[in-house]
Amino acid sequence: MGRGLNRLSAVAVKTAKVGKHADGGGLWLHKREDGGGQWVLRYTIHGRRREMGLGSSTDVSLKEAREGAERWRGVLRTGADPIKERERLKREAARNLHLLKDIAEDAFEARKAELKGDGKAGRWFTPLEQHILPKLGKVPVSDLNQQDIRDVLSPIWHKKAETARKAINRLAICLKHAAALGLEVDLQATEKARALLGKQRHKPQNIPALPWQEVPAFYASIDDGSVTHLALRLLILTGVRSAPVRFIHESQIHGDIWTIPAEAMKGRLDKTAAFRVPLSKEAHQVVAAAQRHARGGYLFPSVRKGVISDMTMSRLMERAQMTARPHGFRSSLRDWLAEATDTPHEIAETMLGHVVGGAVERAYRRTDFLEQRRVLMEKWANHVLGRETDDL
Structure with a gap:
């Protein structure tokens, strides 16, 4: 390297013949x-x-090449290998280039198969999108710490406790995903942030439910044969959540059995198991009436496109100045089963599509209590219609 520096010129670089040309200093x-x-x-x-x-x-000028050479000669003088040092710096830079928003999106993609409808509704991602990413999305995930998380969640930690809880849980999953990718992250950052934020004051409230004794009067009031009234009637009669009711399709009805696809059932451990709902005579009549409104096979279409929204039925009850909400009819049915019948616990829970028992118990219990539920659905329909429950 001692034979002199800067031997080449910009013109010489352009006109140089094929071969190796020294600029000096090892360049x-x-x-x-x-x-x-x-x-x-x-x-x-x-x-x-x-x-x-x-x-x-072509891309690096003579001046830039000389500056680069001098930089790496400086590294060499410290006793480090320039090639290895550059590789180390590249790895470090790559870690810093993984922004939280990129990790969050990748984590969401990786988990879509576990989510209802492959996560198309976006509910898993929404808490992150609305409350975390606007302020922290461009932060390298390796730089994220508990203070960052505390600062972004403190405004909603008590006011919107459930949303904040979901947001911090999703963020913890993102950090684990980043670690699995080989990135250096603080996996305890979310737990440290919880400690800084303190215990939440907000207590989650159950969705208001109509007492089962008052269900017949309400059922009788929704009798105009509209899409909304029919959807509410089917929801009350079956005890099914609103989403499967709203998206019910003609192809799911076979005789007096409504088969709900596994991916449409919230909280199912077995993602391949569909859920069969026995339809009472009254429920079957509601389905028949709804078929007059069907569009594209869906029994409860909206005015414009798709199916009715989750708020359509809720607003009807709001306009009636009721505190109860559609989802609460599941509680009405469950309370009726507990207070007005001697239904065994596992059958009562299965009526609502709940998973009952541990993994071993479920492995040996193959039944879904369809015939027992068929009888109970008919009794429930009779109660809803204001008839004696023993008159089947």
Whole structure:
């Protein structure tokens, strides 16, 4: 390296013939037959001769090549290998380039198969999208700490406790996903943030439900045969959540059995198991009436496109100045089963589509109590219609 520096000129770089041309200090220009060239830094470390590429002569000017060479010669003077040091810096830079928003999106994609409808509704991602990513999305995940998380969640920690809880849980999943990708993250950051935020004051409230004794009067009031009234009637009669009711399709009805696809059932452990709902005579009549409104096979279409929204039925009850909400009819049915019948616990829970018992117990219990539920559904329908429950 002691033979002099800066031997080449900008013109010489452009006009150089095929071969290797020294600029001094270990910097060489390797000119190719196609007219292109490559800057190379030659050096020796630990008795080993090495060549380090500094870029194309088309993209890297002579001045830039000299500056780069001097930078790496400085590294060499510290006793470090420039090639290994550059690789280390690249790895470090790659870690810093993984922004939280990118990790969150990748984590969401990886978990879509576990989510209802492959996560198309976006509910898993929404808490992150609305409350975390606007302020922290561009932060490298390796830099994220508990103070960052505390600052972004403190405004909603007590006011919107459930939303904040979901947001911090989703963020913890994102950090685990980043760690699985080999990134350096603080997996305890979310737990530390919880400690900083303190215990939430808000207590989640159950969705208001209509007492089962008052269900017949309400059922009788929704009798105009509209899509909304019919959807509410089917929801009350079956005890099914609103989403499967809203998306019920003609192809799911076979005789007096409504088969709900597994992916449409919230909280099902067995993602391949559909849920059969026995339809009472009254429920079957509601389905028949709804078929007059069907569009594209869906029994409860909206005015414009798709199916009715989750709020359509709720607003009807709001306008009636009721505190109860559609989802609460599941509680009405469950209370009726407990207070007005002697239904065994496992059958009562199955009526609502709940998973009952541990994994071993479920493995040995193959029944879904369809016939027992058929009888109970008919009794429930009779109660809803204001008839004696024993008159089947």
